[in-house]
Amino acid sequence: MIINNILTSWYSVNKRDLPWRRTTNPYFIWLSEIILQQTKIEQGLPYYEAFVTKYPSVFDLANASESEVLKLWQGLGYYSRARNLHASAKYIVAELDGVFPNNYKDLLKLKGVGDYTASAIASFCFDEVCAVVDGNVYRVLSRYFGIDTPINTSQGNKEFKALAQKLISPKNPGEFNQAIMEFGARQCKPSNPDCTVCPLQDGCMALQKNSISDLPVKLKSLKPKTKHFNFIVFIFNEGETIIEKREGKGIWQNLYQFPLIETETSTSFDTMHSLLEKHELIPSSNYDLTLYNEEAIVHKLSHQHLHTKFWIVAIDSLASKGVSVDIIKDYPVPVLLSNFIEEFNF
DNA sequence: AAGTCGGGGGC
DNA sequence: GCCCCAGACTT
Numbered sequence: 001m002i003i004n005n006i007l008t009s010w011y012s013v014n015k016r017d018l019p020w021r022r023t024t025n026p027y028f029i030w031l032s033e034i035i036l037q038q039t040k041i042e043q044g045l046p047y048y049e050a051f052v053t054k055y056p057s058v059f060d061l062a063n064a065s066e067s068e069v070l071k072l073w074q075g076l077g078y079y080s081r082a083r084n085l086h087a088s089a090k091y092i093v094a095e096l097d098g099v100f101p102n103n104y105k106d107l108l109k110l111k112g113v114g115d116y117t118a119s120a121i122a123s124f125c126f127d128e129v130c131a132v133v134d135g136n137v138y139r140v141l142s143r144y145f146g147i148d149t150p151i152n153t154s155q156g157n158k159e160f161k162a163l164a165q166k167l168i169s170p171k172n173p174g175e176f177n178q179a180i181m182e183f184g185a186r187q188c189k190p191s192n193p194d195c196t197v198c199p200l201q202d203g204c205m206a207l208q209k210n211s212i213s214d215l216p217v218k219l220k221s222l223k224p225k226t227k228h229f230n231f232i233v234f235i236f237n238e239g240e241t242i243i244e245k246r247e248g249k250g251i252w253q254n255l256y257q258f259p260l261i262e263t264e265t266s267t268s269f270d271t272m273h274s275l276l277e278k279h280e281l282i283p284s285s286n287y288d289l290t291l292y293n294e295e296a297i298v299h300k301l302s303h304q305h306l307h308t309k310f311w312i313v314a315i316d317s318l319a320s321k322g323v324s325v326d327i328i329k330d331y332p333v334p335v336l337l338s339n340f341i342e343e344f345n346f
Numbered sequence: 347a348a349g350t351c352g353g354g355g356g357c
Numbered sequence: 358g359c360c361c362c363a364g365a366c367t368t
Contacts, residue, residue: 036363043354043362077352080366114365134363154347181363190361191357218360222349249367251351301352335353 003144004169004176006199011179014186016041019048021178026100026125027058030110033117034085038078041185047076059098061089070254070332077335079255084112104130115161123173131164132177133157136184142216143188146205151216224301229308230267231258231337233292234281236315239346240322242281243331251301256331258310266296272311280319287315292344299336310340 015021018041020032031051035044050072055061061069066086073082088110092098101107103126107118119130138151141163149156168176187198195207206212234242243256261267261275273289276282292310299306325346333341
């Protein structure tokens with residue numbers, strides 16, 4: 001039996017009942033695929049339910065504000081996904097009359113939709129013969145065919161895409177794509193897969209060569225950089241504080257935060273005092289400074305380790321308008337801050 | 347081609 | 358501590 005048939009028959013028995021598998025509405029499929037990028041199903045599922053409930057159509061999503069969308073996305077990470085999702089919804093409503101693109105080529109034009117997502121939507125919703133290549137597919141194919149080309153190179157990308165495209169059947173492209181991904185997620189797992197019950201064990205090159213744990217090959221990623229974040233938590237006017245929108249390029253774009261002072265090294269009380277002396281928001285030196293956490297909180301991201309201190313500044317007046325601490329929960333903030341806000345309890 | 351973008355969980 | 362996750366975008 002060819003690999004396609006083995007995978008699809010395995011899938012018919014082992015597939016999970018997931019909400020986006022009960023529909024071929026491209027709007028819902030698109031939502032699920034964006035949410036699931038670099039995200040495990042268990043983590044993405046509640047977000048999918050929340051988005052479908054709050055935005056049952058692309059018009060509802062387009063009519064929302066970006067902050068509102070980011071708020072619903074809060075905690076999921078990779079926030080450019082939410083910004084692009086919202087921008088694409090507005091594009092579909094404004095330019096396409098709310099009609100979802102119905103082919104790979106047009107789907108690719110949507111912000112945040114790359115080769116994988118366009119292939120997924122095109123095959124699931126419109127039966128287009130486009131093979132998906134996600135982390136699962138890389139793993140299954142590299143092992144079964146014994147391919148050691150690093151997957152995070154353009155070489156590997158091209159090679160595995162071509163191979164998957166060769167294996168997919170025009171008969172059932174969507175089902176094959178779902179099958180190979182589900183198979184990678186549940187049978188051909190990253191670590192300690194149970195190859196004794198694997199329906200592909202006969203032809204699997206990696207099993208034959210005892211190289212399951214060596215595949216797929218991936219080039220090493222860089223070491224995360226350490227940064228030192230000092231958040232200034234102002235308290236004034238009986239229950240007000242200051243929050244700002246993060247502008248610019250880096251992490252957490254368009255999310256909100258307390259005024260941030262980034263330093264080269266861990267910051268002492270003395271250093272913080274002198275930094276606050278020349279702070280634009282502070283008109284006088286009449287304030288009370290306390291450090292919320294003696295030990296820096298280390299928030300670990302893929303490329304940065306954020307050593308974070310929360311400095312509490314009680315002050316009489318400020319050179320800026322504040323917000324009531326009661327409504328900061330309505331703003332989208334990074335997990336690092338929502339954890340603090342919950343714990344601090346103002 | 348390499349770097350950037352989150353957060354959670356497995357081992 | 359390191360790796361992975363229904364990847365895409367920027368430089």
